[in-house]
Amino acid sequence: GDAASLxxxxxxGMQVIAAGRVTVFPRDGQYQLYCVRLTPEGAGDLAVAFEQxxxxxxxxxxxxxxxxxxxxxxxxxxxxxxxxxxxxxxxMLRILGARWPMAQIRILPVRVQGEGxxxxxxxxxxxxxxxxxxxxxxxxxxxxxxxxLWAFNEECVARAVxxxxxxxxxxxxxxxxVTIADFTADLRAATPSNAAELAxxxxxxxxxxxxxxxxxxxxASRQRLLRERQRLERLRESRVMADxxxxxxxxxxxxDYQSRRLGHGLSASVSGQRERFARLAAALDALSPLKVLGxxxxxxxxxxxxxx
Numbered sequence: 001g002d003a004a005s006l007x008x009x010x011x012x013g014m015q016v017i018a019a020g021r022v023t024v025f026p027r028d029g030q031y032q033l034y035c036v037r038l039t040p041e042g043a044g045d046l047a048v049a050f051e052q053x054x055x056x057x058x059x060x061x062x063x064x065x066x067x068x069x070x071x072x073x074x075x076x077x078x079x080x081x082x083x084x085x086x087x088x089x090x091x092m093l094r095i096l097g098a099r100w101p102m103a104q105i106r107i108l109p110v111r112v113q114g115e116g117x118x119x120x121x122x123x124x125x126x127x128x129x130x131x132x133x134x135x136x137x138x139x140x141x142x143x144x145x146x147x148x149l150w151a152f153n154e155e156c157v158a159r160a161v162x163x164x165x166x167x168x169x170x171x172x173x174x175x176x177x178v179t180i181a182d183f184t185a186d187l188r189a190a191t192p193s194n195a196a197e198l199a200x201x202x203x204x205x206x207x208x209x210x211x212x213x214x215x216x217x218x219x220a221s222r223q224r225l226l227r228e229r230q231r232l233e234r235l236r237e238s239r240v241m242a243d244x245x246x247x248x249x250x251x252x253x254x255x256d257y258q259s260r261r262l263g264h265g266l267s268a269s270v271s272g273q274r275e276r277f278a279r280l281a282a283a284l285d286a287l288s289p290l291k292v293l294g295x296x297x298x299x300x301x302x303x304x305x306x307x308x
Contacts, residue, residue, distance in 0.1 A: 063184065
């Protein structure tokens with residue numbers, strides 16, 4: 001029963017400070033130590049438990065960066081898994097309202113300290129995923145001792161954060177404070193206020209960017225209008241626009257010129273082909289057998305038609 005309350009797992013070779021009661025067995029003179037509390041020497045039991053769980057979950061891959069989900073650039077709905085009465089939730093609401101009041105904020109109230117707090121935090125994260133209640137989850141609390149923050153070191157919270165399909169920002173304690181939830185979350189914030197700043201854009205920066213884009217668009221429109229006006233002026237001053245008939249006269253002259261060139265070209269081509277035809281006909285006529293017979297030659301045949 002006493003062993004069930006241990007936060008760390010004892011290992012062979014570990015030096016510990018044990019507290020309990022001593023009993024004696026009179027017949028054999030044997031002494032027994034009934035240990036009710038065990039603390040690692042040189043470090044608290046919480047520190048040892050933290051390192052043991054960190055090493056085990058690291059080996060399982062729960063801290064793998066490839067599993068980290070990107071945060072939405074402009075989340076429409078944000079779920080705050082935290083204590084509804086703490087200063088942390090007030091700071092987050094104030095910063096979220098100042099930076100991006102268009103976001104819908106839903107508080108999922110949980111205990112963040114004491115027995116059962118870890119189970120409540122894990123259940124709230126699972127509920128938000130089951131009902132698709134948000135685009136982004138922020139879970140955390142204000143500062144405190146390691147024991148105060150221990151709910152965020154529990155394995156059930158680490159696995160709930162790791163298994164969340166909704167991106168999770170972990171914001172526990174102050175900047176030096178580190179919890180297991182920080183390693184499994186998609187993003188670690190130094191403080192709850194810092195988490196609110198990371199979760200949403202600053203509306204003033206967005207307005208400034210929009211104003212800059214508007215000014216650039218206006219300048220670009222003016223420059224294009226100026227270019228089109230100059231182009232219109234050049235067209236208006238062109239010969240075509242000044243005297244449209246002159247344009248057609250020039251095209252008519254060009255058409256006549258091209259017609260004459262085409263006629264001359266066809267005539268030259270026909271003449272050349274005619275001369276080539278005459279040369280080929282003369283050459284063919286010179287090779288004709290009739291020409292040979294015409295110069296006095298003859299083929300002598302017998303009465304039966306055989307060549308003599």
